[in-house]
Amino acid sequence: MIIQDDEFGEVIVRKSPLARGVRFSVSTSGRLQMSVPKHTSDFLAKRFLKTNRKMIRENLPLKDPNEQRARDYQKKLLMKKAREYLPYRLEYYAKLYGYSYTKCRLSHANTRWGSCSSNKTISLNIGLMKLPEILRDYVILHELAHLNHMDHSKAFWAEVGSHDKNYKNHEKKLKHFSPGI
Numbered sequence: 166m167i168i169q170d171d172e173f174g175e176v177i178v179r180k181s182p183l184a185r186g187v188r189f190s191v192s193t194s195g196r197l198q199m200s201v202p203k204h205t206s207d208f209l210a211k212r213f214l215k216t217n218r219k220m221i222r223e224n225l226p227l228k229d230p231n232e233q234r235a236r237d238y239q240k241k242l243l244m245k246k247a248r249e250y251l252p253y254r255l256e257y258y259a260k261l262y263g264y265s266y267t268k269c270r271l272s273h274a275n276t277r278w279g280s281c282s283s284n285k286t287i288s289l290n291i292g293l294m295k296l297p298e299i300l301r302d303y304v305i306l307h308e309l310a311h312l313n314h315m316d317h318s319k320a321f322w323a324e325v326g327s328h329d330k331n332y333k334n335h336e337k338k339l340k341h342f343s344p345g346i
């Protein structure tokens with residue numbers, strides 16, 4: 166459920182069978198998030214919000230509602246760009262170097278640029294669209310090499326190095342950027 170709040174903007178209410186009391190946190194979009202026990206009524210959830218208003222204001226780093234909306238917009242834009250680019254770029258390199266994967270997923274995790282699962286699904290973060298092309302390509306080549314090596318062994322890095330001679334430098338540069346939006 167979403168509560169429209171004049172001060173905090175959209176407040177995300179999660180009703181969870183595991184929640185014992187009310188707990189406030191900040192979502193990745195900077196919105197207020199409350200988790201409450203499963204059978205909490207909407208009326209009670211709003212009461213919790215009202216009685217904790219001061220504590221929330223003083224303790225939680227929320228984004229103001231305008232910033233929350235700006236972020237949503239930016240994310241939508243990045244997703245659109247990513248959809249039109251990343252799956253094709255991945256396919257291009259896979260063909261070029263003879264890799265086969267099951268599918269390409271687009272993600273927007275805050276911490277990882279990409280991942281490769283044991284069922285050969287490659288996930289690429291839409292935040293890659295903010296990177297210089299050379300680093301974006303490095304991440305793609307890194308994930309492709311994981312199709313053959315599910316670790317960061319010497320053999321893995323040797324394979325990455327065979328497609329990207331400057332991979333060490335690219336790995337280092339990547340640390341200056343964050344995938345979060």
Ligand SMILES: [Zn+2]
Nearest residue numbers: 307311316317
């Ligand atoms: Zn890796």
